[in-house]
Amino acid sequence: MRNVKEKRITGLLLIVFAVIAILAGAYRPQAAAAAAGDFRLWRQNDERWGNNPIGGSTVRQSGCYMTSIAMVAVASGARDTESFDPGVFSKDLNDIHAFNQWGGLSSWSSVSKVVEEISISSYNLEFTSKDKSGKAAEIKALLDAGSYVICNVGGHWVYIDGVIGDDVYMADPAKDEILLFEAYKNENITVYQTLKGKEPYSGFTPLYDVSAEEAVTTTAVHSEGATVTTQTATTTTSAKSGSTTASASADPKSATSTMVSTTAKATTKAAPAVYKTGEYYCTESKAAVYSEPNEKSASDISVENGNIVRVLSVSGGFGEVRIGGRKGWINLECFGFAEERELSVGDINNDGVSDEYDLAIINEYLSSSGRLPEGVSVLTGSETAAADINGDGNIDNTDVLIFLMRVCS
Numbered sequence: 360m361r362n363v364k365e366k367r368i369t370g371l372l373l374i375v376f377a378v379i380a381i382l383a384g385a386y387r388p389q390a391a392a393a394a395a396g397d398f399r400l401w402r403q404n405d406e407r408w409g410n411n412p413i414g415g416s417t418v419r420q421s422g423c424y425m426t427s428i429a430m431v432a433v434a435s436g437a438r439d440t441e442s443f444d445p446g447v448f449s450k451d452l453n454d455i456h457a458f459n460q461w462g463g464l465s466s467w468s469s470v471s472k473v474v475e476e477i478s479i480s481s482y483n484l485e486f487t488s489k490d491k492s493g494k495a496a497e498i499k500a501l502l503d504a505g506s507y508v509i510c511n512v513g514g515h516w517v518y519i520d521g522v523i524g525d526d527v528y529m530a531d532p533a534k535d536e537i538l539l540f541e542a543y544k545n546e547n548i549t550v551y552q553t554l555k556g557k558e559p560y561s562g563f564t565p566l567y568d569v570s571a572e573e574a575v576t577t578t579a580v581h582s583e584g585a586t587v588t589t590q591t592a593t594t595t596t597s598a599k600s601g602s603t604t605a606s607a608s609a610d611p612k613s614a615t616s617t618m619v620s621t622t623a624k625a626t627t628k629a630a631p632a633v634y635k636t637g638e639y640y641c642t643e644s645k646a647a648v649y650s651e652p653n654e655k656s657a658s659d660i661s662v663e664n665g666n667i668v669r670v671l672s673v674s675g676g677f678g679e680v681r682i683g684g685r686k687g688w689i690n691l692e693c694f695g696f697a698e699e700r701e702l703s704v705g706d707i708n709n710d711g712v713s714d715e716y717d718l719a720i721i722n723e724y725l726s727s728s729g730r731l732p733e734g735v736s737v738l739t740g741s742e743t744a745a746a747d748i749n750g751d752g753n754i755d756n757t758d759v760l761i762f763l764m765r766v767c768s
Contacts, residue, residue: 435556
């Protein structure tokens with residue numbers, strides 16, 4: 360009798376796994392980031408909308424494209440941040456069944472059905488230039504013509520805020536870096552789309568309107584805390600057009616720069632990152648693992664987007680990892696720090712309920728455990744603890760069965 364019941368349970372689990380895999384897609388854990396009134400701080404993994412369904416996926420997993428378009432809606436004046444955000448946009452699109460099972464748009468025209476003032480005017484176009492300077496010039500020409508631009512950076516979409524010289528400034532739904540070519544490798548930046556907004560693109564979007572000149576001072580700081588340069592720029596914002604112009608300090612003793620907004624966060628090159636040990640998730644489509652803390656010693660191991668690794672020590676911008684019993688080093692610029700969170704057992708995605716999305720996460724963990732080497736996971740330590748429903752230190756079919764009983768009860 361027990362064997363018969365076990366066979367029935369196994370059959371049920373297989374069916375559930377198949378359905379859930381279609382429903383929720385692949386889970387990619389990301390660190391939470393808080394959004395604010397500035398749409399450029401919107402992140403697809405924001406806890407307020409990260410778990411919103413988009414077709415068979417979620418904003419957290421597949422919402423970079425949708426979030427980038429939402430930024431265009433605000434930048435062009437079609438919407439404001441008081442009544443509109445990626446959560447509102449995703450719900451409206453989902454209500455008209457705009458997404459496919461992977462979280463992509465089934466039809467680009469669906470954007471105009473939700474925000475009638477904006478439209479995708481050209482689809483996936485490839486850059487004609489191969490170098491950074493040429494690509495920056497191409498983007499600037501499109502912006503100067505009044506188009507809004509979003510770029511694909513190896514399977515991930517970002518909103519382009521503006522161009523100064525060879526520097527392309529962006530708002531990234533997945534990370535806080537603002538310089539396109541510093542955050543992503545040039546060879547991965549190959550495709551872009553242009554969009555038409557309510558108002559044509561007219562320059563960097565200021566965080567708020569100012570009617571008079573405002574001095575903005577930024578200070579670059581070493582990771583040790585030593586101040587190295589101070590730059591002052593005078594920013595003038597046109598409240599009518601939203602365009603911003605600026606001039607840098609002429610002090611020859613400091614490096615000159617051009618400021619483009621009233622906020623340092625949205626316009627200046629970030630100070631050198633201070634890395635620490637702990638868990639990190641891969642933000643690239645694939646990141647190499649090196650035998651030494653440099654990029655001249657690539658091994659045959661790599662880490663895929665969303666995978667979690669634990670950094671044991673840090674050397675400059677590289678972190679020491681143990682993968683498959685082997686010591687290696689990862690370039691931490693290709694990873695994001697996974698903040699440790701307190702999660703309730705069963706609520707793996709921290710949305711306040713234990714439901715089919717959490718079950719999908721457990722399924723993803725079980726299906727990936729056979730192919731990922733030791734030291735690489737799709738879950739962080741806190742997520743793994745939340746997925747261990749019976750608390751025996753293992754995640755297996757027993758946890759799935761108990762979870763099913765909890766959800767169905």
